Amino acid sequence: xxxxxxxxxxxxxxxxxxxxxGQEHFTAPADEGGLGAxxxxxxxxxxxxxxxxxxxxxxxxxxxxxSGTVIVIVVLVAAFPGLxxxxxxxxxxxxxxxxGPQAGHPFGFDRQxxxxxxxxxxxxRASVVxxxxxxxxxxxxxxxxxxxxxYYGKWFDTILSRITDIFxxxxxxxxxxVIMSIATNRTSFLVAFVLAVFGWTQIARITxxxxxxxxxxxxxxxxxxxxxxxxxxxxxxxxxNSAAPIIVYATVALGQFIVAEATLSFLGIxxxxxxxxxxxxxxxxxxxxxxDPEILLYPAGGLAVTVLGFMxxxxxxxDALDPKARKR
Amino acid sequence: MLWYLGRRLLQVIPVFLGATLLLYALVFLRPxxxxxxxxxxxxxxxxxxxxxxxxxxxxxxxxIQYLLFLRGVVTLDFGVDFRGREITEVIANAFPVTxxxxxxxxxxxAVFGIGFxxxxxxxxxxxFDATALVVSLFFIAVPTFVxxxxxxxxxxxxxGWLPVTAGRDPDFVSLLMPAMVxxxxxxxxxLRLTRTSVAENLSADYVRTARARGLRRSQVTxxxxxxxxxxxxxxxxxxxxxxxxxxxxxTEGIFNINGVGGTLYDAIIRGxxxxxxxxxxxxxxxxxxxxxLVDLLYAALDPRIRYA
Numbered sequence: 001x002x003x004x005x006x007x008x009x010x011x012x013x014x015x016x017x018x019x020x021x022g023q024e025h026f027t028a029p030a031d032e033g034g035l036g037a038x039x040x041x042x043x044x045x046x047x048x049x050x051x052x053x054x055x056x057x058x059x060x061x062x063x064x065x066x067s068g069t070v071i072v073i074v075v076l077v078a079a080f081p082g083l084x085x086x087x088x089x090x091x092x093x094x095x096x097x098x099x100g101p102q103a104g105h106p107f108g109f110d111r112q113x114x115x116x117x118x119x120x121x122x123x124x125r126a127s128v129v130x131x132x133x134x135x136x137x138x139x140x141x142x143x144x145x146x147x148x149x150x151y152y153g154k155w156f157d158t159i160l161s162r163i164t165d166i167f168x169x170x171x172x173x174x175x176x177x178v179i180m181s182i183a184t185n186r187t188s189f190l191v192a193f194v195l196a197v198f199g200w201t202q203i204a205r206i207t208x209x210x211x212x213x214x215x216x217x218x219x220x221x222x223x224x225x226x227x228x229x230x231x232x233x234x235x236x237x238x239x240x241n242s243a244a245p246i247i248v249y250a251t252v253a254l255g256q257f258i259v260a261e262a263t264l265s266f267l268g269i270x271x272x273x274x275x276x277x278x279x280x281x282x283x284x285x286x287x288x289x290x291x292d293p294e295i296l297l298y299p300a301g302g303l304a305v306t307v308l309g310f311m312x313x314x315x316x317x318x319d320a321l322d323p324k325a326r327k328r
Numbered sequence: 329m330l331w332y333l334g335r336r337l338l339q340v341i342p343v344f345l346g347a348t349l350l351l352y353a354l355v356f357l358r359p360x361x362x363x364x365x366x367x368x369x370x371x372x373x374x375x376x377x378x379x380x381x382x383x384x385x386x387x388x389x390x391x392i393q394y395l396l397f398l399r400g401v402v403t404l405d406f407g408v409d410f411r412g413r414e415i416t417e418v419i420a421n422a423f424p425v426t427x428x429x430x431x432x433x434x435x436x437x438a439v440f441g442i443g444f445x446x447x448x449x450x451x452x453x454x455x456f457d458a459t460a461l462v463v464s465l466f467f468i469a470v471p472t473f474v475x476x477x478x479x480x481x482x483x484x485x486x487x488g489w490l491p492v493t494a495g496r497d498p499d500f501v502s503l504l505m506p507a508m509v510x511x512x513x514x515x516x517x518x519l520r521l522t523r524t525s526v527a528e529n530l531s532a533d534y535v536r537t538a539r540a541r542g543l544r545r546s547q548v549t550x551x552x553x554x555x556x557x558x559x560x561x562x563x564x565x566x567x568x569x570x571x572x573x574x575x576x577x578x579t580e581g582i583f584n585i586n587g588v589g590g591t592l593y594d595a596i597i598r599g600x601x602x603x604x605x606x607x608x609x610x611x612x613x614x615x616x617x618x619x620x621l622v623d624l625l626y627a628a629l630d631p632r633i634r635y636a
Contacts, residue, residue, distance in 0.1 A: 165339075166346035169612050169619075171574040178354050178604065181596045259471045263578060266473050267593075282474060293481045300474040307469035315465075 050244065054320035064316045070309030077121055078128035087118040089276045098292055110281070110295050111288050119276055120298045126188060126265075126277035127306060131258040133192035134199065138257075139250050142200040143239070146207025151215055151234050161208070168201040172256075173263060180269040191270055195257050206249055210242040217241070244321040251314030255307040262303055278303045336623060340616055347612050348401075348605075352394050355601045384410075384602065397605065406606040409595075415606045418591060422607070425498065426580070426587035430572040432507035437515040438565055445522025445561075446554060452527040460523070464516035472575070476509040476582040493584045506583040510576060514568050521564055525557035532556070559629050566622035570615030 058064045077084055087105075092114035101108045107116035149160035175198035183190060214220070215238055223233045264270030265279025273280060281299035289296060372380075381387045384407070385396050400406050406415035448460040467475070483505060484492035491502040529535060530553060538548045577589035584590075588607060595603035 162342055162346070165343045166350065169343055169347040169616050170351065170608075171571055171611070171615065173577065174574040174608060174611065175351075175354075177577065177593075177596060178351065178608065182354070255469065259469075262471050263473065266471070267578075267581075279471075282471075282477075286477065289477055289481065290485065293477070296474070296477055300470065303474070304466070304470045308465055311465055311469055 050321065054317070057320040058316055061316055061319075063312055067309045067312035067316060070305060071313060074124055074306045074309060075128060078124040081122045081125060084121045085115075085118045087115045089114060089119040089122040090274075091115075098288065098295070107298050108295070111284060111292075116295060116298050119281055120278075120302050122276040123278040123281060123299055123302060124306065126271055126275055127258045127261060127279075127303065129188045130192045130195070130261040130271075131254045131310075133189065134195040134257040134261075135250055135254045137192060137196035138200045138203055138253060139246065141196065142203030143207045143246060145200070146204035146209075147211050147234060147239060147242070149204070150208035150211030151230075151238060157208075160204075164201050164204050167198060168205075170198055172198045172260060176260065176264055177267065177269065180264055183269075186270070186272050188271060188275070191261055191264060192257075195260055199253065199257065199260075203246060203249055203253070206245050207242060210245055211238055214238050214241045248314055248318040248321060251310055251317060255310040255314070258303065258307050258310070332627070333624065336620060340620060344613070344616060345398075347616075348398070348609050349394060351608050351612070352397060352605050353390070355604050356390065356393065401609060407602060409600055409603045415603060418603060419606065419610060422586070422588045422591040423610070425503075425585060426573055426576050426589065429503055429507055429510060429576055429579070429585065429587060430569060432503060433511035433514070433572050434565060434569060436507055437511040437518050437568070441515045441518025442522050442558070442561060445519040446526055446549075446557075448519070449523040449526025449557070450530070450549070450553075452523070452530075457523070460519060464519045467512045467516035472509060472513060472578050473582055475512045476506075476579060479505055479509055480582070495584055496586060498585060503585075506579050506585060509582070510572060510579045513575075514564075514572065518561060518564060521561050522557060525560055526553055529553050529557050559626070562625060562629060563622050566618055566625060568618075570611070570618040573614055574611050 092112045093109075094113045096109045097111055097113040099105075099109045099113075105115050105117060107120065110116050110119070145160050145164065149157045149164075172195065176194050179194045179197070180186065180191070183194075220233060220237055223237050228236070261270055262277070262279030262282065265277050266283045268283065270279055271277045278299040282296060282303075285292075285296040285299070378387075385393050388396070404416065406419070409415055409418065444460050448454075448457040451457055480492050483489050490505045492505075494502040494506055534556075535548060535552050538552045543551075573588060576585075576587055577593055579585075580587045580589035581593060588611065592604065592607045594600075595607065
C-alpha cells in the first residue's frame with residue numbers, strides 16, 4: 001500500500017507529514033490552503049459585531065443626535081430640576097393666578113398662582129421615574145417569562161403562553177384604572193408597578209418568538225455539544241442574541257408608559273396631587289381651558305417632547321439593528 | 329380551516345375565564361364595604377345590610393360569587409346594580425354610542441392612515457414621507473386628552489366648525505370630533521405600518537414582474553402593491569377595535585358622551601363592583617373576539633398561511 005494515494009499533481013516537491021499509526025486517509029500538504037494568509041486578513045480588520053455595526057450606522061443619522069440630546073436634557077432636568085429653576089413649584093400665590101409671562105416667570109402663572117416654568121421643570125421627574133421604572137420591570141418580567149416559555153418549551157410554554165394571553169386580553173389603561181382606583185397609597189413605584197403588570201405581555205411574546213428562532217442556531221448546538229448546561233446556554237448565548245428586538249420595543253414602551261402615567265394622573269387616579277407631574281398639571285389646566293388654554297400647553301409640551309425623544313430613539317435603534325431595513 | 333377554527337375557539341375559553349377571574353378578584357377584593365356606605369350619613373340597619381348582602385351574593389365565599397357571576401354571563405343576565413337598574417339594560421344603553429364612536433374612529437384611521445401611508449411608502453425618503461413620519465410621531469407622543477383639548481379649543485371654540493361636546497343622544501356630526509380624537513394615535517400607527525409595508529413590497533419580485541409585463545402604474549399600485557401591503561394593516565385594525573372601545577374612557581370623558589367609558593368610570597369611582605365587572609367582561613369579550621377575527625382574517629387574506 002502506497003504511503004499517500006492522492007499525491008497532488010505539481011506539488012510533489014512538498015514534503016507530506018508522515019501519517020501516524022492508524023491514519024490511513026488523505027493528509028493535506030502542509031502549505032496547501034495558505035490558511036495563514038486568511039488569518040492575517042481577518043485580524044487586520046476589527047471584527048464587526050451587530051452592535052458595533054449598529055453604532056456606526058446610528059452615528060451618521062442626525063435623528064440619533066437630536067433624540068439623544070432631548071433624552072439627555074430631559075433626564076438632567078428630571079434628576080436636578082433645581083439647576084434649571086430657583087423657584088419652588090409648590091410655592092404658589094393665589095393673588096398672581098393666571099398672570100401672563102413676565103420677567104423671571106417666562107411661562108406665567110397657573111390657576112393656583114404657581115410658576116408654570118418651575119412646575120414644568122419639576123414635572124419631568126415623575127414622568128421619567130415612572131417611565132423608566134415601568135420599562136425596567138416590563139423588560140425583566142417579560143424577558144424572563146418569554147425566554148422560559150420559548151427556550152424550555154413543552155408545558156412551560158403552554159402554561160406561560162396562556163398566562164400571557166390572559167393578561168393580553170385586558171387593555172393596559174383599563175386594567176390600570178381598575179387597580180389604581182382601589183389603591184390607597186399612590187406612589188410613583190405603585191403606578192409603575194401597575195402599568196408593568198398589564199404591560200409586560202408584548203415583550204414576553206417578542207422574546208418567546210426570537211428565543212424560538214435563536215435556539216436552533218449552530219452556536220447553540222455547539223455550546224450544547226461542548227457540555228454547557230441549559231441554563232448557562234440560555235443566559236450566555238440565547239439571550240444576548242435575542243436582545244435587539246427587546247431593546248427596540250423597550251424604547252417605544254418607555255414612551256407609552258409615560259403617556260399612560262399622564263393619562264392616569266389626568267383621570268385623578270395616578271400620582272397624588274402633591275407630586276408635581278405633567279399629567280396632573282394638564283388635568284388642573286382643564287378647568288381654565290376656554291379662557292386660558294395656553295397654560296395647558298407647557299406641561300403638554302414637556303410631555304410630548306419627552307415621549308417624542310424616546311420614540312425617535314426607538315426608530316433610530318430599530319433601523320440600525322434591522323439589517324433588512326438598512327439594505328434599502 | 330374548520331379544525332383550526334375549533335381549536336382556536338377552545339383556546340379562547342381559558343383566556344376568557346382567566347381574564348374575568350383576574351378582574352373579578354381585583355374589583356371584589358378591594359378594601360371597604362360598598363353596602364355600608366349605601367345608607368348615606370345615617371347608615372343602614374344591620375338587618376337590611378345583611379339582606380342586601382344576601383341579595384347580591386356578597387355573603388358567599390369569593391369563588392362561589394365568581395361562579396354565580398359566570399352563570400349570569402352565560403345566561404346574559406348580569407343581575408341588578410346597587411341602584412336597582414338591570415345591568416343588562418345599563419350595557420344596552422351604554423354600548424351603542426361607543427360602538428358607533430369606535431367604528432367611526434376605525435373608518436377615519438383606516439382611510440387616512442392607509443391613504444397617507446401609501447403615498448409616503450411609494451416615495452420613501454421624499455419630503456412627504458419625512459413630513460408624514462414626523463406628524464405621526466407627534467400624534468403618538470401627545471396623549472389623547474391633549475389632542476382632545478386642542479381640537480376642542482381650535483376646531484370647536486375658535487373656528488366653530490364642529491360641536492365642542494356631544495352630550496346625550498349625540499348625532500353623527502357631534503360624534504365626528506370625538507371620533508377623530510379617538511382615532512389619532514391609531515391613525516399614526518396605521519400610517520407607519522402601511523408605509524413600511526408598501527416600501528417593502530415595492531421591491532418585491534412580483535411587482536417587478538408586473539411592471540415588466542407593461543401594466544399601468546395605477547394597476548401595479550392598486551392590485552399588487554397595495555393589496556399585499558394591507559395584510560399587516562388589516563391585522564392591526566382588527567385588533568384595534570377592542571382597544572378603541574376601552575380607549576374611549578378618556579375620549580368620552582372629555583366630550584361628555586354617555587357610553588361605556590363614562591358609565592365604567594362612574595361605576596369605578598362609586599365602587600359599584602357588579603357594574604364594573606360586567607362592563608369590563610363585555611369589553612374583554614370584544615377584545616378577545618376581535619383578536620380571534622384577526623387570526624381568521626389572516627388566513628383569508630394571505631394564501632401563503634395555511635392552518636393544518
